[in-house]
Amino acid sequence: MTPPNPRRSPLLLPVVLAATFMSGFDTNVVNIALPAIRGELHAGPAALELVVSGYIFAYAAGLITGGRLGDLYTYRRLFLIGMAGFTVASMLCGLAQSPVELVGARILQGLTAAAMVPQVLATxxxxxxxxxxxxxxxWFGVTAGASGVVGQVLGGLLISADVAGWGWRTVFFLNLPVGAVMLAVAVRVLPARTLDRRPGLDPVGLIGITAALALALAPLSFGREQGWPLWTWVCLVAAVPCLLAVLAYERRLAAAGGDPLIDLDFFRRRSTVFGILINVAFMATFTSGIFAVTLLLQEGFGLSALHAGLAFAARGALVVPAPMVGRRVIAAHxxxxxxxxxxxxxxxxxxGLGVALHGFGGHIWLGWVVIGNALxxxxxxxxxxxxxxxTVATVEPHQAGSASGVVNTTQQFSGAVGLAVLGTLFFAVAGSGPGRGEYATAVEAVLWVHLVLIVGAAALALRLDRVRTPSVVVAQPGSAQAAQAAVDR
Structure with missing residues (x-):
């Protein structure tokens, strides 16, 4: 078993977290840029949808594969390939002259993000x-939270500033200097370490899992805007037997001594299962919450992209210190x-927000929304x-890449499901021709669903506390048995 690296560079963590920031930034900033993209490229609703959903679809579908490739070919190599590819794809997005070119570049961005992001947690x-x-x-939590907020705020500022006449293209060109610097540093600081045990590729599992994810993610990514046509339901139904067949194959492969793409032993630990369920509830509320609040600010209150982005600045002011507070709580409790x-x-x-929206409706004070969003x-x-x-409390080093891929895929998939389901609820409640009151009512409906999900996550955490999970994040290498005993006590 390969031990932790005692001589790691102090720049290692900032470099790998840059990948988390860049992928999160590009997930969110494009929402602010859509009106400008529509005006310059004459993109229709379907094309605009693909600019957003194409990236998310390619990213989420490739995460597990990206994690396994990191286990197989080293995290360093996959990170460098992913970062270089993401930087080039960002340049292509900024140079796009038609909706088709932009959509293609965004899909390439998603695929390259799927190569580099799983290596962050694995590293x-x-x-x-x-x-x-x-x-x-x-710090990972700080970066993940800040990337979305910065995407909203900085995106609005860049588009309004119209740097060098680039307009919306600036949000993509920004990745070029950042990516180039991070690549130059990463080559020097990422350890060229290999695992004592390198897994096989498992091509059947790779193709099968990717197909199952694609069957589920395609309708979730594109279905709502198209009115949920028949093909979306056919794909969703087909995803279930496809996934079950692949998992059965993975179980047989493991029993025969092979290296399955998904190590099902990873799910035998109660802490892992509870952690995944908490992540599911969390991400379903996180993604749909930002979506609903952004619509309320822009469409309900009539704020511009710049002012809507600035309204998220209060959230950013609290997002950055929160994980540091959480770290102290974890250490103590x-x-x-x-x-x-x-x-x-x-x-x-x-x-509080639900009561305020219900009581004030169209007359709600903007400050309540800003403060509530920040909290x-x-x-x-x-x-x-x-x-x-x-979730990763007892992951063995040789499982790091695959486990990271599973965790990231769970988060992205849950976010897609939350956005699809709660986005549909939002527009159903808002109805046609909505004003501030209708949007406030729609956000209220979404928040009550969020309340149910967060209460469920709290109940799981209380259950987790009773089984006495370790307060450290990952067991010391070489003591997996001791860590497992601590989880099961």
Missing amino acids: IMANFDAGDRTRALA GQARAIVLGCGIDIVTLI LGFGNMLILPAALGV
Whole structure:
């Protein structure tokens, strides 16, 4: 078993977290840029939808494969390939002269992000010891939360500034200098380490899992805008037997001594299962919440893209310190109680916002929405690092890439499901020709669903606390048995 790297560079964590930031930034910033893209490229609704959904679809569908390739060919190599490809794809997005070119470049962006992002958690797990991993995951939470907020704020500022006459293209060109610098540093600081045990490729599992994810993600990514035609339901139904068949194959492959793409033993630990379920609930609310609040600000309150982005600045002010607070809570009381604290803040805030929206409707004060959105961001960023820590608490080093792919895929898939289901609910409640009152009512409906999901996550965390999970993020290498005993006590 390869031990954590005692000589790692202090720049290692910032470099790998840059990949998390870049992928999250590009997921969110394009929403602010869509009106400008529509005007310049004469893109129709379907093309605009593909600009957003094509990236998410390619990204989510490729994460598990990207994780396994990292296990097989080293995290360093896949990170460098992914970062270089993402930088080139960003340039192609900025140079696009037609909707087709932009959609193609965005899909390439998603695929290259799927190569580099799983290596972030895998590198943290392989190079940081138990205590340092808590700090590293806290910074991971800061980066993940800040990337979405910065995407909203900086995107609005860049488009309004119209730097060099580039307009919306600036949000993509920004990745060029950042990617070039990160590549230059990454070549020097990423450890060229190999695992004692390298898994096989498992081409059947790779193709089967990717196909199952594609069958589920395609309708979730594109179905709502197209009115849920028949093909979306056929794909969703077909995804279930496809996934079951692949999992059965993976189980047989493991029993025969092979290396399945998904190690089903990963799901035998209660902390892992609970952590995944908490991540599912969290991401379903996180993605749909930003979507609903952005629409309320822009369409309900009539704010411009710039002012809507600036309204998220308060959220950013609380998102950044929250994981650091969570780290102290984890050190003192454990991961489960950090999740409970974050859920508690979210529950109180959701109830307060729901009552305010119900009572004031179209006359609600904008400040309530801004403050509530900020408090939800604070609670969310207490939950995220602790939920990640619980999920990967006893992962062996040789499973790091695959486990990272599974966790990231779970988050992206849950976000897609939450956005599809709650987005449909939002527009159904808002109806046609909505004003501020209708949007407020639609957001209220979404928030009550969020409340149910967060209460469920809190209940799981309380259950997790009773089985006494370790307060550290990952077991010390070489002591997997001791860590498992601590989880099962």
